[in-house]
Amino acid sequence: MDKSATRYNVQLYIYDLSRGMARSLSPIMLGKQLDGIWHTAIVAYGDExxxxxxxxSSCSPGGTMLGPPDTVVELGETEVSEEIFMDYLSSLGESTYRGDRYRLFEHNCNTFTNEVAQFLTGRPIPSYITDLPSEVLSTPFGQILRPILDSIHIAPPGGNVINGGRNI
Structure with missing residues (x-):
């Protein structure tokens, strides 16, 4: 490996969309404890x-309406250049991660950050985040709510859409 290669820090920003309500209401509503309803983002190359x-989408770190993250996880470093990363994101934005492909339970912000984290660092994001949809759906109330929740598309205001947000 080339010792002179430039290395870039990669972080996972974790936001609780429920602002703490999941922790207090989940035992009553779902019969199990959830610590949060997670939205995640990758921070690298000076952007989120x-x-x-x-x-x-991208923005300056902590630049969406969600404000600063609840937690920051250091995922490690990457030698992938910013140019290669932006080409990779552009490719994802035209295929797998177009806006019309968003699904709250199966294909969401956490699916994206998990894939990007593995591309950049070779490591996944924490499993408590990626396991959340199946935890919710494993409950009777989760099954009742699913048709409603499936229609929700979360897009935190404040980001710039990469690839012009084209719907193909």
Missing amino acids: FFFGGEGI
């Missing part, structure tokens, strides 16, 4: 990248 109903 995330996926939602608009497609892939």
